[in-house]
Each structure stands twice: as structure tokens, then as C-alpha cells.
Amino acid sequence: MNVLRLMGRELRDLFYPDVCVTCRRPLVRGENTLCSYCLNDLPLTGSETEQDNAVSRLFWGLVPIAHAAALFYYRKGSRYHALLHRLKYRGDTEIGVRMGYYLGTRLLQTPFAGADALMPVPLHPRKLRQRGYNQSRVIADGLSRALLLPVVDGVLMRTGEAVTQTHSGRRERFEHVSDHFVLTDEAPLRNRHIILVDDVVTTGATISACAEALCKIPGITVSVAALAVAAE
Template sequence: MRKILNDLLNLFFPKLCMICQTPLTGGEEHICLTCLCDLPHTGYDFLKENPATYLFAGKVPVYRAAAFLHYEKGGHVQQLIHSLKYHDNREIGFRLGRMAGLNYRQAFLTDCPDLLLPVPLHPKKRKQRGYNQSEWIARGLNSVLKLPIDTTSLRRIKETDTQTSRQTYERWQNVQDIFSVADHKELEGKHILLIDDVITTGSTIGACAEALLAIPGVRVSVLAIAIA
């Protein structure tokens, strides 16, 4: 009975692809297969140096880094990220995280992190948005990698102005000392995988890494859905 009702709803109120607005068919969720195939994959190897790792070189000793997709202004990836962050579309975060997990699963089996740590929002911004988009990406990753998600150990203690109009050096200066670690003992000796939606200059995630790397024995790796 439920299937019949769902079929009737889809007939009169079809779900549309978030990118091209064509009706989704059986098995498609949020994005049609054609648009999925057209997403701009970076091809970055998580186990080797790539443009994501270069952003942190000489600034913060990130162990590994990768980004799943290319982010371009006005492009499809911007459309998806914008929906995730500003239109309460948490499910697209889960879906993108799961896709990234499937893409990098083999690399994680080679050198598996101990936990996933989404980049935290300031409490004021989290309250305004109602959720942290990076947590939903982490949930998608968790559905593939089965790694614990830590949302309490790292806190954003300072609210910063928007980074959009700032140059690279200014962005790094703007995020100094904005994160703190709640319990150092819990993270000692861990390999932490930081999760974020988009890497631009790497300043925010670099500030996260700096706070975590003050803990004895910690290694920090980075995975973002996209890189600008």
C-alpha cells in the first residue's frame, strides 16, 4: 500500500534533480545519474601530495589531505553546497559524504583514521542554522567507513566575520586561536580526520588542525567535499 501511495505521489508531485530539475527515476536520490556522472571529481589521491596538501605546506603539518570535487562559482557543486548550508538540505550532505567515503574507502583501509571530527560552527551560527553541515557530511562518511564521529572534543570559541572578501594571509590571521580542545586526554595518540564542506585557502581547517596538533601524539588529516 505504501509503495502505491509513493508511486502516486511521484506521479503527480515528482521529485526533481537538484541540479537539472528533471524528474528523478527509481533508485535516484536528490541528483539524477546523468548529473552525478558530470560532477567535477578532483581525482586527488588521499595517500599522496595533491593541491589540497599544498595549501597547508609550510603553515600547519597536516598528515594527509584531499577534496572530492572541484568547487567553481556558479557551478553545480556550489549549487549543492549552497542547498546544504542555507536551505536545510541536510540529506545532500549525507549523500555527498557517502559518495566521498566510497571514493576514498580503499585509501582509508591502507591508513585508517581513528575518528571523524567535523569542523565545528560557533554556537551562535549553529543555533541560527539549526545544524552543522559538516556533521551531516561526516554521517555520510560514517555510513561507509564505520568510524566514530566526535562532535564534542573541538569547540569554536570565537565568532569571526565572513572570510569571503579577505585575501589568503588575512584569512589565516582572522582564524588564529578560534578553536579550543575540550579534553586533550581523549585525543592523545589519535589519527583524526577533519571533515569540512569546502576548502578555499585552508585557513579555518588549518586553525582546527593547529589546536589539535598541540595534543601529544596526534596526527591530523583532512577531507573536504570540495576545493575552490
């Protein structure tokens, strides 16, 4: 490496060291996004190796999801809030790629690795213009690097804003949102196993609506991979 560039980087690190997203401790060589302590402490779900888990249960009786997994449990007030917040609202797309890659390494040796493509949950075009990027897309890019699967984006379109109906039941809310995702071209997805990618799964309503649109495609198999699943 160019000596001047190396010196420049070391100088930069001296004055502006990269810090852990969660605890702000300066990162040392070999660490990125999270320090070793915060990475070891991440409340992993282990759901990638369990067919019946906290993510898959959200879709029971609603849509046929082959495999569902999330990297970690996200609880209200969790110190990992900053991780998801910076990814979604502060333009820190690198977090999504790195955490997506980490999730992907955990999905190797599981049925997820045998899928055909990754599909990020689409944002409404207006929101995409405002934010400039889709946080689920950058997670999919990280997953893609680990699983060596292509990312299919732009085939599923979000056409309307979902209205939150807090007083309705799970089924009712799902039906309300489902009208807002449409397919532009189903041919490339026929007889394929697609992994829907999201940042945080909470009620599962958005994923259910996406999956409902996808399940109209002959022979399709739909799985779900997310960075986090909301826990009590």
C-alpha cells in the same frame, strides 16, 4: 512492504517527483540527489589517491596535515552551486549525508580508511542555533556510514567569529583565525588519527586553525576530507 504505503509513495512520486538538485530532471529509481548525468559530470578531483593535490597544497608550511582530499572541484558559477547551497542554507541535510557517503566510498582503500575518527569543523554555537545543524556534521555522518568510523563532535569548540582580512597574507590570516578554536577534552584524541571534515575548502584558513588547535595533542595525526575544494 505495505501495499497502501507503496501506492502512496508512487502517487507522491507522480505528483511531486524527486528531482536532481542540479538540473531539476526527475530522478529515476536508483538515483538520489543527483541524476546519473550530473553525477557522471561531477568534476572529481581524484585527490584521495594523490599525496600532493589541490587540497594538501593549501596547508603547506602552515600545519602538518597527513592526508587531504576533496570530492570535487567547485568553480564560481558552477551548476553544482545548488548542491552546496541547499546543504548549507536550505536545511537539506540529506544531501550532506548522501554526498558524504559517496566521498567515503572513494576513501575506502586509501590511508583515510585507517583513521580513528571523523571530526566535523565546528560552527560557532550561535550560528548552530540559527541554522539548527552543522553542515559539516551531516557530511561526517555520511562518511561514517561508508568508512565505519565514529564521529567525534563537541571536543573542538568555535569560540569566536573569524574576521575576514582580505588584505593580509595567508600566514597572517591563519594566525588571526587560530585563536577561535579551543579543545574541551584532549584525552580521547591522544595518539589518534583524526579526519577533519568540511563542506567546501577555499583558502584553508579555517581548517588550518582547527588543525593548529588539534596539533597540541600529543601523538595526534590530522587529515582533511571535504566535499569540495574551490578552484579558479
